Amino acid sequence: MTDIIFATTNVNKVREVSMMLQNLDVTVKTLKEAGIEADIEEDGKTFMENAVIKAKGIAKLTKDAIVVADDSGLVIDALNGEPGIYSARYLGEDTSYDIKNQNLLDRMKDVPKGKRNARFVCAMAAVMPDGEVICEEGVMEGEIGYEIAGENGFGYDPIFFLPEYGQTSAEISPEEKNAISHRGQALRKMHKQLESRLEG
16 A cells, blocks of 8 residues: 655545545545645746645655645636636635635626636646656636635635536536546546556
């Protein structure tokens, strides 16, 4: 059984990751569960740069574990790509997502339908015990809705409207979300990479 340390303290993320890697002979742990305390400065200019910085930083503190880190966020075209790589820190890290989401809706109130395009981006990096770095990315396209809706998701999910479902990504089921989400896409690609290495 191989440990995968997912470089996050977000239990929601780890739940999603564990669901999607359940057929591999691995145990997914948060930093806390792995007994790691680290404050790594993510000073990259892109999601992928930040994911690699985070994964490499945690990998230095472990041995024999695979370290996976992701950097993900919401990119809104009408707001010049905001909140982008600052999604988690937007309006302050301790600000609730209810406030963040309402702020974005307020800023988008005069943006007409057809111009509300947005996407969730997830960049994922894995550092293997031998130091090899694997990078994958996933993107989920959608729109910014007009109100906060849904209880299933977290973060910006309640304002991210999926036209093909007629619902936000917080209103569809976790299984449906994993099938199409940015993190789901990145994880499926990463799953293939990890599977070939673990079996090899």
